[in-house]
Amino acid sequence: MSDEVRLPDELAACEARLASLAIPAASIDRDALLYRTGWAAALESVAGAEAARLAEISLPAPRRAARPGAGRTRFNSATAACSLASAALAASLAVVATLLLRPPHIVEVAAQSPPPTARPLVHAAASPEPTRLTAAPHPVVRPSLNAAAGLIGLRRQSLAGSLGEFADSSSATADADATPPKTLRDLMGELLPQDAARSAHLWPWSRRAPGETI
Amino acid sequence: MPPVDAMLIAEMFDRHAAALALYDSQWTTSADDCVQEALVELARQRTRPDNPAAWLYRVVRNRALNALRASRRRTAHEEAAAARPRHAPSDVADQQAQIELKDALESLEPDAREIVVLRIWGGLAWEEIAAVVGGSRSGAQRHYVRALEQLRHLWEPRSCPTK
Numbered sequence: 001m002s003d004e005v006r007l008p009d010e011l012a013a014c015e016a017r018l019a020s021l022a023i024p025a026a027s028i029d030r031d032a033l034l035y036r037t038g039w040a041a042a043l044e045s046v047a048g049a050e051a052a053r054l055a056e057i058s059l060p061a062p063r064r065a066a067r068p069g070a071g072r073t074r075f076n077s078a079t080a081a082c083s084l085a086s087a088a089l090a091a092s093l094a095v096v097a098t099l100l101l102r103p104p105h106i107v108e109v110a111a112q113s114p115p116p117t118a119r120p121l122v123h124a125a126a127s128p129e130p131t132r133l134t135a136a137p138h139p140v141v142r143p144s145l146n147a148a149a150g151l152i153g154l155r156r157q158s159l160a161g162s163l164g165e166f167a168d169s170s171s172a173t174a175d176a177d178a179t180p181p182k183t184l185r186d187l188m189g190e191l192l193p194q195d196a197a198r199s200a201h202l203w204p205w206s207r208r209a210p211g212e213t214i
Numbered sequence: 215m216p217p218v219d220a221m222l223i224a225e226m227f228d229r230h231a232a233a234l235a236l237y238d239s240q241w242t243t244s245a246d247d248c249v250q251e252a253l254v255e256l257a258r259q260r261t262r263p264d265n266p267a268a269w270l271y272r273v274v275r276n277r278a279l280n281a282l283r284a285s286r287r288r289t290a291h292e293e294a295a296a297a298r299p300r301h302a303p304s305d306v307a308d309q310q311a312q313i314e315l316k317d318a319l320e321s322l323e324p325d326a327r328e329i330v331v332l333r334i335w336g337g338l339a340w341e342e343i344a345a346v347v348g349g350s351r352s353g354a355q356r357h358y359v360r361a362l363e364q365l366r367h368l369w370e371p372r373s374c375p376t377k
Contacts, residue, residue, distance in 0.1 A: 041258065
């Protein structure tokens with residue numbers, strides 16, 4: 001040994017005698033200890049592998065950083081610029097393609113002759129522009145309650161048909177009895193053209209709220 | 215650095231288990247448990263220490279000192295139960311040798327006793343001993359020489375040569 005201490009002979013003899021004394025053997029079960037150490041090593045390796053996997057997932061740091069912080073800055077700036085440029089280009093292409101492929105929005109309403117007994121509700125404007133339906137002015141005759149006549153007089157007027165509202169409703173009731181009631185889909189099919197009826201395939205900006213414009 | 219494998223654990227056990235137990239017995243009465251824990255701790259290391267033997271002695275020392283602090287808080291009944299000898303030597307000569315060794319080590323100062331065990335039975339170099347006990351190399355050598363002189367005075371009437 002290179003770091004031996006130069007001892008006098010008497011001390012060297014004492015050292016040799018001390019070293020010759022047998023020390024008590026450790027009362028440890030060797031096999032049990034090796035089994036336990038094997039388990040400890042296996043568990044530690046599994047835990048280490050799991051920790052390394054989690055570290056790779058949570059900390060994807062660049063491995064070729066020249067100095068601490070340099071690689072991270074370059075990674076952030078370059079990647080952020082590339083990502084922003086890609087996102088902007090993709091959005092621009094999507095808008096251009098949408099505008100080019102957008103169908104012209106022309107809604108035509110086929111004029112239908114109103115039923116003879118029904119009062120016309122809408123009038124088609126005679127213009128080449130997209131038809132705008134407007135409500136027709138209709139004088140509303142309110143039944144006036146006469147204090148002298150009372151409810152009995154009002155009932156007589158109703159039976160005689162002199163009340164406009166009640167007369168219209170009675171005629172409408174008669175029309176309803178003549179033709180079966182139409183559903184909302186049938187009415188939409190009559191009022192809207194075929195292209196506009198397929199609103200499910202339109203672009204979101206082509207849709208109109210019902211009643212806004214036809 | 216190669217990893218810790220079963221061969222290293224077995225080698226450390228065969229070569230140093232008894233010395234580690236003797237080293238630990240300076241402070242605690244449960245030396246075997248402390249040695250086992252140190253070997254298990256070595257098995258948990260991902261890389262092999264530079265000097266596994268010195269590493270083991272350092273771990274045993276730290277654990278023994280911690281156990282010594284904990285044992286001081288225990289009751290006297292528990293300490294007496296733990297101090298009972300579990301394995302008596304079978305041979306009479308072994309008994310005499312161990313009694314002599316016990317007397318010799320108990321006659322030394324705690325610092326000197328620790329260094330003697332590390333040097334003679336642990337086989338550590340002076341740098342490693344200094345690292346384990348937390349001192350300098352020259353200080354460890356001074357403690358060692360002083361311990362040998364003390365032992366010479368103890369054994370002088372019987373076998374040690376006199377000046």
